[in-house]
Amino acid sequence: MSFGSVGIAAADEVVGGPPPRPVTKARKERPRPWRIAIFVLAALYFLGPLASAFKFSLIQSNGRYGLGNYDQIIKNSAIRSALITSLEISAITAVLVVVLMLPTVVWVRLRLPKLTLMMEGVTLLPIVIPPVVMAAGLEELQSHAPEWVVKLLFNHPLSALTPFYVILALPFTYRALDNGVRAIDLHTLVDASRNLGASWRQTIIHVILPNVETAVLGAMFLTIALCLGEVVISSLLLYHTFPVALIQESLSGTAGISVALSIITLAFTFGLLFALSFLAGRRQRATSIRVI
Amino acid sequence: MIRFDGVERHFGEVTALAGLDLEIAEGELIALLGPSGCGKTTALRILGGFDRPDAGRVFVNDVDVSSTPPNKRDMGMVFQAYSLFPNMDVRTNVAFGLRMRRQEKAKRLKRADELLELVGLTQTADRFPHQLSGGQQQRVAIARALAIEPTVLLLDEPLSALDARVRTQLRAEIRNLQQRLGITTLFVTHDQSEALSIADRVGVMQHGRLEQLDTPEAVYRHPATAFVAEFVGAMNRLPGRLGDDGEVQVLGQRLKVLNPDGTKSGAAVYALLRPEGVAVVPDSAGPGEVTQRTFLGSAVRLEVTLDTGQKILVEQPSHDAGLVPGDRTGLRILVESVIIEETVPSPAP
Numbered sequence: 001m002s003f004g005s006v007g008i009a010a011a012d013e014v015v016g017g018p019p020p021r022p023v024t025k026a027r028k029e030r031p032r033p034w035r036i037a038i039f040v041l042a043a044l045y046f047l048g049p050l051a052s053a054f055k056f057s058l059i060q061s062n063g064r065y066g067l068g069n070y071d072q073i074i075k076n077s078a079i080r081s082a083l084i085t086s087l088e089i090s091a092i093t094a095v096l097v098v099v100l101m102l103p104t105v106v107w108v109r110l111r112l113p114k115l116t117l118m119m120e121g122v123t124l125l126p127i128v129i130p131p132v133v134m135a136a137g138l139e140e141l142q143s144h145a146p147e148w149v150v151k152l153l154f155n156h157p158l159s160a161l162t163p164f165y166v167i168l169a170l171p172f173t174y175r176a177l178d179n180g181v182r183a184i185d186l187h188t189l190v191d192a193s194r195n196l197g198a199s200w201r202q203t204i205i206h207v208i209l210p211n212v213e214t215a216v217l218g219a220m221f222l223t224i225a226l227c228l229g230e231v232v233i234s235s236l237l238l239y240h241t242f243p244v245a246l247i248q249e250s251l252s253g254t255a256g257i258s259v260a261l262s263i264i265t266l267a268f269t270f271g272l273l274f275a276l277s278f279l280a281g282r283r284q285r286a287t288s289i290r291v292i
Numbered sequence: 293m294i295r296f297d298g299v300e301r302h303f304g305e306v307t308a309l310a311g312l313d314l315e316i317a318e319g320e321l322i323a324l325l326g327p328s329g330c331g332k333t334t335a336l337r338i339l340g341g342f343d344r345p346d347a348g349r350v351f352v353n354d355v356d357v358s359s360t361p362p363n364k365r366d367m368g369m370v371f372q373a374y375s376l377f378p379n380m381d382v383r384t385n386v387a388f389g390l391r392m393r394r395q396e397k398a399k400r401l402k403r404a405d406e407l408l409e410l411v412g413l414t415q416t417a418d419r420f421p422h423q424l425s426g427g428q429q430q431r432v433a434i435a436r437a438l439a440i441e442p443t444v445l446l447l448d449e450p451l452s453a454l455d456a457r458v459r460t461q462l463r464a465e466i467r468n469l470q471q472r473l474g475i476t477t478l479f480v481t482h483d484q485s486e487a488l489s490i491a492d493r494v495g496v497m498q499h500g501r502l503e504q505l506d507t508p509e510a511v512y513r514h515p516a517t518a519f520v521a522e523f524v525g526a527m528n529r530l531p532g533r534l535g536d537d538g539e540v541q542v543l544g545q546r547l548k549v550l551n552p553d554g555t556k557s558g559a560a561v562y563a564l565l566r567p568e569g570v571a572v573v574p575d576s577a578g579p580g581e582v583t584q585r586t587f588l589g590s591a592v593r594l595e596v597t598l599d600t601g602q603k604i605l606v607e608q609p610s611h612d613a614g615l616v617p618g619d620r621t622g623l624r625i626l627v628e629s630v631i632i633e634e635t636v637p638s639p640a641p
Contacts, residue, residue: 195367
């Protein structure tokens with residue numbers, strides 16, 4: 001059947017549609033003095049210690065200012081490998097969390113809405129149970145599990161820590177993703193997609209994921225921040241991750257290097273934040289600049 | 293071509309469909325009409341594969357599709373809510389179904405442009421859904437549903453979110469498209485004027501059952517049940533008593549009863565009469581007084597209050613209605629037969 005030759009004359013009102021949305025500049029309001037004062041105070045409160053820390057990190061072992069501490073970090077293979085390990089764990093965990101949780105959140109919202117409360121409770125458990133308890137449990141597993149399990153799981157920090165970081169990230173990722181999914185008309189979009197021939201996988205990839213992009217990025221960012229800051233489990237299990245290296249450096253007396261490491265961590269975190277803001281705003285810009 | 297065979301669907305204690313039997317011929321447009329909760333949307337969702345029947349089966353071209361998932365049914369659907377994908381522009385939305393069918397990009401975009409031309413929205417191809425009016429969004433949704441060349445088109449109250457003028461315009465266009473393309477269509481609505489104006493046949497539903505399935509004119513003029521009579525169009529309920537001869541006396545006139553079955557002679561009944569089935573007879577000594585006059589454009593609706601307190605709606609052409617509130621009038625029934633409803637239903641045998 002072909003519809004190509006069939007046409008209808010549409011009425012002007014509908015064809016033309018509404019007039020394009022006027023692109024108006026937001027009315028600029030002159031900032032009030034007290035707002036500026038609060039902004040400056042908050043900036044000082046936040047940036048003052050950071051600036052001090054940065055200045056401190058520039059003091060080299062010979063007492064002069066320079067990038068010696070940063071240079072040492074780059075040259076220190078132990079720190080470099082700890083950073084790479086942590087970044088690998090963060091990236092894998094962030095992807096795993098989204099791959100696991102997005103379909104789960106969608107399924108619960110679509111098919112099992114009565115389980116929403118239970119899901120919220122279950123995903124809170126990693127906060128309720130202290131990480132040290134999880135670490136103790138892991139140590140028990142290490143000493144009693146069959147050798148092949150121990151080898152499979154605990155030989156590398158990636159295989160040992162990633163599953164537990166996925167669990168630790170649940171409270172944040174579930175809420176971020178759930179908020180994103182709630183903000184769209186999930187039922188209609190899924191039905192429309194399925195009706196047009198999309199499988200569940202295609203529906204999630206082509207329809208749901210792009211429409212909860214900001215929530216997904218937020219969930220990934222939170223996961224990465226968590227992985228880069230988690231120290232209890234990794235240190236108790238004797239894995240040399242970035243936060244563990246940070247603590248070891250500060251305990252070893254090279255305070256300048258330790259602070260330089262903190263500055264790098266912060267810079268990385270800010271970088272992620274800006275990337276998130278950029279990516280979240282990208283689609284909005286893409287749609288708004290096309291207004292005819 | 294499409295057959296619902298004793299389809300049942302229950303949601304806990306609530307029965308949404310109680311053994312629905314319905315056949316839709318190829319190229320036919322059937323409108324399912326009924327109040328909220330009557331089961332019309334459930335029937336459409338079951339046909340679309342979004343829900344499964346608890347009992348009974350659904351056939352398309354004699355193939356049982358009761359368990360076929362929606363993405364394998366080859367049906368296009370337009371939803372009540374705006375359902376365009378917000379992350380895609382109009383052209384990509386229309387081409388989405390073809391993309392899922394792995395059609396080559398150039399071909400599917402060309403096809404999308406053809407469909408957009410079909411619904412008169414070529415110039416909006418690069419816009420995003422939030423930049424379109426409600427009417428435009430639904431037209432794009434229609435184009436998107438048609439792009440996959442479906443065997444069946446499902447319309448789930450697609451006009452209910454639109455303003456009156458666009459709704460009327462779009463429903464005429466949907467009918468026009470459907471007739472030109474000859475596509476089998478199931479249209480669900482709670483708006484009687486929409487159903488009557490667009491469908492080849494109208495199915496009036498109540499409590500999960502089809503009360504009547506007939507042409508719009510037959511449903512309006514010869515309602516099969518009191519529910520259909522009252523649901524479709526305005527209706528007067530005039531008290532009377534069923535005579536031995538199967539007739540009922542109303543306003544001094546004897547009328548043939550179309551549905552005397554089960555009602556004992558002598559029973560108190562209501563005769564159901566359309567406003568246009570009654571005419572005013574200007575008479576200063578008449579038994580009624582005009583208490584309200586509503587101008588409807590081509591017609592005028594008068595509310596006449598009888599001396600007994602009974603209110604009767606009368607509709608007549610506006611050029612023929614000179615009466616104003618306060619005028620006395622007589623009434624004349626223009627039809628020869630009526631549907632009746634017992635004032636107190638007889639106990640079930």
